[in-house]
Amino acid sequence: MSAHADVLIIGAGPAGLNAALAAAPSGARIVLLDDNPWPGGQIWRAGPQASVPAQAQRLREHVGALNNVQHHPQTRVIAATGPRQLLVEDAERGWLIDYDTLILCTGARELLLPFPGWTLPGVTGAGGLQALVKGGLPVRDQRVVIAGSGPLLLASAATARHNGAQVVGVAEQATRGAVAGFAAQLPRWPNKLLQAFGLFDRHYRTDSHVVEALGTERLEGVRLRQHGKLVELACERLACGFGLIPNSQLGQALGCTLHGQALAVDAWQATSEPGLFAAGECTGFGGSELALVEGTIAGLAAVGDRQGAARHWPQRARWQGFAKALNHAFALAPQLKQLARPDTLVCRCEDVPYSKLAGQRDWREAKLSSRCGMGACQGRVCGAAAQHLFGWQPSAPRPPFSPARIETLLCLDDTPPA
Amino acid sequence: MTQGLAADVIVVGAGIIGAACAQALARRGLDVLVLDAGLPGATAAGMGHLLVLDDNPAELALSQYSLQRWRDIARNLPEGCAYRSNGTLWLAANAEEMAVAEHKHANLRAHGVICQLVGAPRLCEREPLLREGLEGGLLIEDDGILYAPATARWMLDQPRIRQRQARVAEVDGARVRLDDGQWLAATAVVLANGIQATELCPELPIQPKKGHLLITDRYPGQVTHTLVELGYVTSAHNASGPSAACNIQPRPTGQLFIGASRQFGTTDPQVEGWMLARMLKRATEYVPALAQLNAIRAWTGFRAASPDGLPLVGQHPQRPGLWLAVGHEGLGVTTAPATADLLVAQLFDEHPPLAAQAYLPQRFLGEPTHA
Numbered sequence: 001m002s003a004h005a006d007v008l009i010i011g012a013g014p015a016g017l018n019a020a021l022a023a024a025p026s027g028a029r030i031v032l033l034d035d036n037p038w039p040g041g042q043i044w045r046a047g048p049q050a051s052v053p054a055q056a057q058r059l060r061e062h063v064g065a066l067n068n069v070q071h072h073p074q075t076r077v078i079a080a081t082g083p084r085q086l087l088v089e090d091a092e093r094g095w096l097i098d099y100d101t102l103i104l105c106t107g108a109r110e111l112l113l114p115f116p117g118w119t120l121p122g123v124t125g126a127g128g129l130q131a132l133v134k135g136g137l138p139v140r141d142q143r144v145v146i147a148g149s150g151p152l153l154l155a156s157a158a159t160a161r162h163n164g165a166q167v168v169g170v171a172e173q174a175t176r177g178a179v180a181g182f183a184a185q186l187p188r189w190p191n192k193l194l195q196a197f198g199l200f201d202r203h204y205r206t207d208s209h210v211v212e213a214l215g216t217e218r219l220e221g222v223r224l225r226q227h228g229k230l231v232e233l234a235c236e237r238l239a240c241g242f243g244l245i246p247n248s249q250l251g252q253a254l255g256c257t258l259h260g261q262a263l264a265v266d267a268w269q270a271t272s273e274p275g276l277f278a279a280g281e282c283t284g285f286g287g288s289e290l291a292l293v294e295g296t297i298a299g300l301a302a303v304g305d306r307q308g309a310a311r312h313w314p315q316r317a318r319w320q321g322f323a324k325a326l327n328h329a330f331a332l333a334p335q336l337k338q339l340a341r342p343d344t345l346v347c348r349c350e351d352v353p354y355s356k357l358a359g360q361r362d363w364r365e366a367k368l369s370s371r372c373g374m375g376a377c378q379g380r381v382c383g384a385a386a387q388h389l390f391g392w393q394p395s396a397p398r399p400p401f402s403p404a405r406i407e408t409l410l411c412l413d414d415t416p417p418a
Numbered sequence: 419m420t421q422g423l424a425a426d427v428i429v430v431g432a433g434i435i436g437a438a439c440a441q442a443l444a445r446r447g448l449d450v451l452v453l454d455a456g457l458p459g460a461t462a463a464g465m466g467h468l469l470v471l472d473d474n475p476a477e478l479a480l481s482q483y484s485l486q487r488w489r490d491i492a493r494n495l496p497e498g499c500a501y502r503s504n505g506t507l508w509l510a511a512n513a514e515e516m517a518v519a520e521h522k523h524a525n526l527r528a529h530g531v532i533c534q535l536v537g538a539p540r541l542c543e544r545e546p547l548l549r550e551g552l553e554g555g556l557l558i559e560d561d562g563i564l565y566a567p568a569t570a571r572w573m574l575d576q577p578r579i580r581q582r583q584a585r586v587a588e589v590d591g592a593r594v595r596l597d598d599g600q601w602l603a604a605t606a607v608v609l610a611n612g613i614q615a616t617e618l619c620p621e622l623p624i625q626p627k628k629g630h631l632l633i634t635d636r637y638p639g640q641v642t643h644t645l646v647e648l649g650y651v652t653s654a655h656n657a658s659g660p661s662a663a664c665n666i667q668p669r670p671t672g673q674l675f676i677g678a679s680r681q682f683g684t685t686d687p688q689v690e691g692w693m694l695a696r697m698l699k700r701a702t703e704y705v706p707a708l709a710q711l712n713a714i715r716a717w718t719g720f721r722a723a724s725p726d727g728l729p730l731v732g733q734h735p736q737r738p739g740l741w742l743a744v745g746h747e748g749l750g751v752t753t754a755p756a757t758a759d760l761l762v763a764q765l766f767d768e769h770p771p772l773a774a775q776a777y778l779p780q781r782f783l784g785e786p787t788h789a
Contacts, residue, residue, distance in 0.1 A: 079691055081691050087691075361456065361583070364458075365456070368462050368567040369567065369568065369571060374715070375714075376635055376636075376714060378714055378715060398688075398689045398715070398716055398717060399689050399691060399694070399716060400713055400714070400715070400716060403635060403712040403713065403714045404712065404713055405709065405710060405711070405712055405713075406634075406676075406698050406701075406702065406708050406709050406710070406711055406712075406713050407709040407710065409632075409694055409695060409698050409713060410695060410698055410699060410702065410709065411695075412691040412692060412694060412695035413691070413692055413695065414692050414693075414695040414696040414699060415692055416660065416690075416692050416693075417692070
């Protein structure tokens with residue numbers, strides 16, 4: 001089976017939904033693919049314990065009501081099968097999609113850095129805990145510590161608290177000066193200021209980072225360094241995330257140029273590849289407001305409405321300013337590279353400790369000698385950690401881009417190209 | 419070590435062949451310098467299948483001797499090298515292939531290789547995932563598997579071996595010039611850099627043969643033996659166009675390797691969807707249940723193939739001081755210990771453990787021009 005889309009959008013978070021909304025009035029046949037069961041991306045993740053903002057709810061309903069937008073949830077891109085064709089897979093089947101224009105809205109994932117005890121049951125990412133709680137994980141009356149960096153810490157703490165958890169600490173690695181400087185700029189973006197007030201937690205501490213997760217069978221507590229002093233907090237859960245990294249792998253596999261770790265785009269949200277646009281966190285971390293406006297610009301540009309797209313430039317510039325301030329304030333301190341001990345696992349799929357990686361030449365050598373990144377997650381977690389810790393550039397992804405049923409790969413045309 | 423020399427012997431290439439040669443030389447008391455360009459090689463890309471092949475007497479002699487050596491070496495191999503003696507089960511899809519199995523059986527038995535014919539009813543007892551209706555098979559019990567990159571590293575971890583990351587730009591008898599212009603000299607240089615060998619010695623008759631491989635998620639206990647179709651022999655050696663054959667290997671992790679493909683006349687390392695499809699189609703024809711397993715990664719590599727499928731092991735007839743250990747095609751891991759033994763015997767002018775004639779570079783490069 002194969003299908004055709006005039007505009008194919010990968011990712012149904014804020015950027016993808018807005019791209020669909022913006023492109024729809026053109027009458028184009030739009031296909032929206034997403035990895036998750038419900039649209040909304042990571043930030044507006046739906047679930048039994050999730051409360052989705054009204055704006056997100058409206059956007060979802062709006063896109064859902066469009067006749068020319070076909071939404072495929074729980075669908076992953078497996079391979080690029082030719083010029084303007086992708087092989088995709090959902091829970092039941094694999095199929096080929098042809099497209100004229102592609103918009104990548106593949107979002108970002110959390111940077112998880114290894115520290116002693118981070119593999120104990122009860123330890124998750126900061127966004128990871130938020131997703132689990134929204135998905136129904138009970139946290140009522142549990143003591144939770146949130147650590148790492150960035151605004152996601154406060155959002156995760158708020159979700160946990162809202163579901164009955166007792167948040168006993170929020171440890172932000174950035175300095176008080178950096179966070180205060182950022183907060184002082186917030187009045188430039190009034191709704192962000194209001195959000196920050198709503199999320200503020202009295203246990204929030206700057207200049208603080210995790211040193212070790214304590215416990216034998218599962219998490220019993222956490223040791224933090226707060227303003228240079230070691231403190232221990234007893235807790236049942238530790239959620240630790242060090243910011244977000246763009247999911248640029250698919251774009252990279254399609255030949256797009258990178259800017260740092262993100263997909264490089266021009267004023268039209270166009271990548272270096274013709275007919276291929278990108279919007280949202282895969283082009284760099286900037287929050288949902290920036291993702292929304294980038295999605296709009298990409299959607300309009302993709303259907304040729306450049307005039308319409310350009311009207312949104314001032315709004316994008318405004319949120320780019322916010323993104324810049326944010327990324328500057330929450331830049332990671334160098335000492336976070338020293339958290340792992342020699343026996344701390346870096347790759348959880350293949351049980352590879354830090355000592356097996358330190359001293360390797362590059363990511364390829366490290367993989368071959370230690371099997372790091374060769375397990376089920378294919379380096380999504382440890383590859384990013386290793387890039388941060390050792391500066392190793394991960395190699396461009398090869399098909400299958402995600403684990404895929406062999407049956408799906410059998411959909412590939414087996415005749416050699418002429 | 420002689421004054422002014424970088425080492426007694428310089429080995430170019432740190433794959434399984436270079437590593438085995440370096441280890442054997444070091445064990446004979448020589449100081450060895452191993453130069454590795456850090457380029458992707460067949461050792462890292464291959465399956466690490468240790469198998470007896472008998473397309474011709476020289477191939478059988480080399481692989482059988484080498485497998486015996488691997489069994490000795492295995493006693494000292496660390497767990498990370500993932501050595502297992504899990505056997506190869508050759509699969510016959512029809513009566514014609516069963517006749518090949520019987521012929522192979524007789525030939526191998528005559529040479530002392532432990533193997534047995536397996537009839538159709540017993541086949542599914544041994545490997546329940548095989549489809550019904552296969553004609554039978556040939557089980558070669560002493561064949562095995564290992565993780566070649568770790569094994570090569572283990573071999574190089576010797577007091578008398580020094581390793582250096584460097585790209586060789588030129589070889590001149592027993593000395594090499596690095597790409598930074600520096601010359602390094604030794605009493606002998608061993609060229610063991612697979613498909614890159616022709617960059618330094620354009621006269622070598624070595625062609626890259628591209629192969630694809632895929633690995634699944636962990637499904638422990640589903641497959642026991644390495645499963646290879648008997649059509650493999652035909653497609654691997656007689657075809658000149660692209661071909662695919664069923665080759666399924668269980669890893670100690672519970673993952674399955676799925677191969678194998680062969681393509682000629684390309685050096686593009688990209689994973690090609692059409693070849694992946696062809697290869698997987700072939701594999702699922704033998705093991706239909708594979709279709710429901712998750713593949714997690716695919717990659718490619720290049721076999722360094724000589725015209726007769728046998729390696730070139732010995733001194734270069736026109737370049738005294740330069741020794742060759744190249745052209746192993748898909749059998750480099752299997753035949754690494756035998757290659758090292760043959761090379762060392764010739765270097766020390768000793769009686770080799772098996773007749774060296776069939777593997778001498780002279781068969782392609784002509785008789786020596788030097789005394």
